[in-house]
Amino acid sequence: MVMLQAAVMDFSRSDAPPDDDALVLRARNGDRDAFGELVNRHQRRVWMVCRQYVGVDEADAAAQDSLVKAFTRIGDFDRRAAFSTWLTRIAINTCLDGLRKQRREGVIADNCEDQERAGVLAQVPDGQAGPETRFQQRQAVDNLRDREQELPPKQREIFRLRFYAEMELEEIAQILDIHVGTVKTQLHRAVHRLRGELGAYR
Amino acid sequence: MNTHLDEHQITAAVAGLELEPEAEEHLVSCLSCRQRVAAFKDLIDARGEQMAAEMPDWDRQQAEILLQLPKSLTGRPAKTRRWTRALFAAAAAVLVAVGLEFMWSPAPMGEPVVELEVPIEQILAEVDAALADDSLPGFESIDPGVDDPKSYFENGAS
Numbered sequence: 301m302v303m304l305q306a307a308v309m310d311f312s313r314s315d316a317p318p319d320d321d322a323l324v325l326r327a328r329n330g331d332r333d334a335f336g337e338l339v340n341r342h343q344r345r346v347w348m349v350c351r352q353y354v355g356v357d358e359a360d361a362a363a364q365d366s367l368v369k370a371f372t373r374i375g376d377f378d379r380r381a382a383f384s385t386w387l388t389r390i391a392i393n394t395c396l397d398g399l400r401k402q403r404r405e406g407v408i409a410d411n412c413e414d415q416e417r418a419g420v421l422a423q424v425p426d427g428q429a430g431p432e433t434r435f436q437q438r439q440a441v442d443n444l445r446d447r448e449q450e451l452p453p454k455q456r457e458i459f460r461l462r463f464y465a466e467m468e469l470e471e472i473a474q475i476l477d478i479h480v481g482t483v484k485t486q487l488h489r490a491v492h493r494l495r496g497e498l499g500a501y502r
Numbered sequence: 503m504n505t506h507l508d509e510h511q512i513t514a515a516v517a518g519l520e521l522e523p524e525a526e527e528h529l530v531s532c533l534s535c536r537q538r539v540a541a542f543k544d545l546i547d548a549r550g551e552q553m554a555a556e557m558p559d560w561d562r563q564q565a566e567i568l569l570q571l572p573k574s575l576t577g578r579p580a581k582t583r584r585w586t587r588a589l590f591a592a593a594a595a596v597l598v599a600v601g602l603e604f605m606w607s608p609a610p611m612g613e614p615v616v617e618l619e620v621p622i623e624q625i626l627a628e629v630d631a632a633l634a635d636d637s638l639p640g641f642e643s644i645d646p647g648v649d650d651p652k653s654y655f656e657n658g659a660s
Contacts, residue, residue, distance in 0.1 A: 332571060339564050347557060356556045364563065368570045441548045462517070463546045464553060469518075484519055492513040495542055 320383040328374050335371050342384055343367065345465055346391045352460040353395035362398060366391040381474055388467070389475050440498070447497045455490035458483055507535045515539045516546075 318326075318334075320341070326334035343363065350362035370390050377386050448456055457476070461467045469487070473480040507515070511525050516539055521529065529535050 332568060335571065336564060336568055339567055340560075343560055343563055343567075344557070347563075348553065351553060351556070356553075359556075360558045360563065364567050364570065367567045371571050437548060440545055441552055444545055444549050464550050484517075487517045488510075488513055488519060491517045491542070492510065495509075495513060495516070498542075498545070 321379060324374060324377060324379075324383055327371065335374075338370075338383070339367055342387055345384065345467075346387060348465045349388055349391045349461065350395050352457070352464060353392065354398060358398065362395050363391065365398075366394045369394060382471070385471050385474055388465070388471075392475065443498055444494065447494050451490050451493065455486045455493075458486045459490040459494075462487055506532060507538075512538050512542075516542045 318337075320338065323334045323338050327338060346366050347359055347363040350366065351359040354362050366387070370387050373390070377383065381389075448459065451459065458472055461472050461475070462469070467475075469483050470480055473483045476483070507525055507528060511521060512535065514521055515525075515529060515535075529539070
């Protein structure tokens with residue numbers, strides 16, 4: 301009885317933030333504040349996913365496109381997957397559509413990472429490390445980025461979704477429409493290969 | 503498990519994959535193996551921090567997104583609207599098809615039209631003749647109890 305009362309009290313707490321599903325329901329009815337809260341919760345991950353597919357220069361625009369699309373199509377969200385999963389799928393599709401369009405128009409360079417190489421490194425947080433250590437750290441990160449680029453596409457995609465977009469294995473499987481066992485295998489191969497190539501980190 | 507983790511086990515630990523219970527136990531107790539796992543994880547984290555430095559101003563991004571949203575959304579889910587539209591389209595197509603079929607199809611195929619062997623005028627003449635002849639033998643045999651049909655009608659009707 302005490303447990304039941306506690307559960308009821310906990311359930312009725314008004315200060316608990318609404319979950320994604322509740323916000324989605326409100327957003328479906330045109331509540332822009334509710335959608336604003338969903339943006340607030342998920343924009344970081346959406347940007348990080350877009351960053352992996354289209355590079356840093358296009359990531360912001362792609363993330364914004366993805367989130368606006370999510371709002372206009374929110375009636376299609378059937379709650380079979382989590383909202384974050386559905387949103388990530390939209391972000392990936394938006395990026396792939398953009399890449400296809402750019403490729404058709406002959407705009408895209410195959411390696412988005414090349415564009416950012418020079419500018420980004422200067423922004424890496426230095427912490428308390430000395431100049432030599434900082435240099436080594438940057439070089440190691442630079443090496444990791446280069447080796448990532450050489451991974452087979454599917455391994456690279458899974459590696460980045462796992463570590464940079466911080467997605468669970470099951471969620472990656474759902475988004476890429478592959479078996480979770482395949483995700484595990486590809487991720488293991490990617491990490492194993494990178495560790496092998498970055499010998500100092502074995 | 504006294505021996506250190508092998509390369510594949512270290513890789514699995516870095517990737518966050520499940521380890522066998524013995525390997526998991528060893529990892530908890532072995533500083534050397536933990537350092538090997540942590541070294542590569544730290545490198546990946548550093549790469550993540552590098553990308554985090556490129557992240558936009560979230561408040562600015564959110565404001566820009568909200569500005570791009572359409573003024574209103576229809577309350578009903580888009581999927582339902584699509585189904586309704588498809589249903590209406592199908593119904594309209596069926597109606598058009600039925601209408602066209604009705605307009606262009608030949609006469610109904612139900613019963614074949616039989617050419618009359620005897621001209622219609624002859625049939626009518628025969629019918630008129632039969633009606634004019636009031637000595638129809640059939641009536642007498644139907645009701646044998648009435649000898650004179652005329653008297654029957656006179657009595658019965660009054």
